[in-house]
Amino acid sequence: MCTYQTNKVALRGSAKARLGWMKVTDATIYFDHPVHFGAGHALMIDVTDPTKGPDARLALELDPTSARDLAESILRTLEQVPSELLAEFT
Numbered sequence: 001m002c003t004y005q006t007n008k009v010a011l012r013g014s015a016k017a018r019l020g021w022m023k024v025t026d027a028t029i030y031f032d033h034p035v036h037f038g039a040g041h042a043l044m045i046d047v048t049d050p051t052k053g054p055d056a057r058l059a060l061e062l063d064p065t066s067a068r069d070l071a072e073s074i075l076r077t078l079e080q081v082p083s084e085l086l087a088e089f090t
Contacts, residue, residue: 006030015047015058022056023049037061 034042
């Protein structure tokens with residue numbers, strides 16, 4: 001069953017996609033039918049720079065366990081970074 005719940009977040013960063021490195025400014029996260037991943041539903045994360053058109057996109061399709069593991073790993077990693085290294089981003 002699709003939830004039709006979509007979350008968007010603004011980003012500042014870079015990603016390597018089909019055409020090479022690109023700036024990323026947006027992420028869209030939703031749970032729906034995947035295009036490529038072999039499951040009925042998946043958590044999708046699309047990271048984009050919408051000003052560059054459809055080729056400026058990095059897409060992830062993850063099973064729920066992998067998505068949670070990724071999110072938790074990101075949070076654990078950030079918690080281990082010394083605060084002075086994070087100061088430039090606040």
